[in-house]
Amino acid sequence: MSPAILEDALVEFIQANTFEMRYRSNVETQEKVAPHVYAAFIPRNTVGEIEPGMITTYPAVVVRAKQGVQAIHYERVTVELLIGTWDDTTDQQGSRDCLNLVTRIKDRLRETDIIRQRFKVTMPLNWQINKRAGTGEYNSYPFYFAEMQVDFEMLVPGNQYEATTMSVDSGEGRLEAWSVPIDEF
Numbered sequence: 001m002s003p004a005i006l007e008d009a010l011v012e013f014i015q016a017n018t019f020e021m022r023y024r025s026n027v028e029t030q031e032k033v034a035p036h037v038y039a040a041f042i043p044r045n046t047v048g049e050i051e052p053g054m055i056t057t058y059p060a061v062v063v064r065a066k067q068g069v070q071a072i073h074y075e076r077v078t079v080e081l082l083i084g085t086w087d088d089t090t091d092q093q094g095s096r097d098c099l100n101l102v103t104r105i106k107d108r109l110r111e112t113d114i115i116r117q118r119f120k121v122t123m124p125l126n127w128q129i130n131k132r133a134g135t136g137e138y139n140s141y142p143f144y145f146a147e148m149q150v151d152f153e154m155l156v157p158g159n160q161y162e163a164t165t166m167s168v169d170s171g172e173g174r175l176e177a178w179s180v181p182i183d184e185f
Contacts, residue, residue: 001118001154003065003077007039009116010063010079017108021086023059025107035059058086058143059097061105066149074153076122081105081148094144095130102146104129122151124173128170136144 014037022032036057041064061083068077083101087094109121126149130140 003068004040006077006079006115006119006152006154007063009064009119010081011037011039013108013112013115014061014063014081018061018101018104021059021101021104023094024087025058026086027088033059035061037061037063040064041095042061058084059101061101070156073156075156077152077154079152080149083146083148087144088140089143090145092141092158094142098129098144098146102129102148105148115152119152119154122153125150131135 014035018035018037020034020035025031025033030064036059038060041062061081064080064082066078066080068075068134070076083098083105085097085101087095089095106125106127109115110123112121114120127146128148130144
């Protein structure tokens with residue numbers, strides 16, 4: 001189990017839990033779309049710059065393993081979720097849209113508790129709406145952002161024997177814990 005697999009599992013989980021939520025995407029259309037969910041990266045323009053106004057894939061959630069700490073039997077990985085919405089109406093509903101996405105994701109994480117039967121959610125879960133974006137201002141109209149930090153625990157095999165028995169792969173040449181009768185020792 002790796003942080004990259006955790007990112008992919010979270011992308012799948014967030015897509016499955018937000019697919020019916022619909023928000024405006026950009027000024028060119030009134031059509032509402034489900035959040036786009038990305039693993040480990042923020043979409044960039046052709047020269048590699050991040051330009052909020054150029055991203056036409058709002059609403060969006062970026063899932064990124066931020067840091068980890070490995071102990072003897074487990075690894076704790078902190079995953080950062082960056083949530084972005086767009087809304088150019090004067091009521092600034094985009095801020096509420098961000099809050100609704102945060103609420104949906106955090107509630108589903110708490111309810112599920114374990115993602116893909118491997119990654120245990122550890123509380124507390126932290127979130128923040130309209131994080132300051134360099135300018136010192138909280139409001140980034142018509143772009144609205146939220147950030148979440150979620151910790152997960154993953155089991156870590158202690159040695160080669162445990163790595164083999166914990167693997168989903170099995171076949172010839174692998175020593176399985178149940179394949180050698182105790183009497184033979």
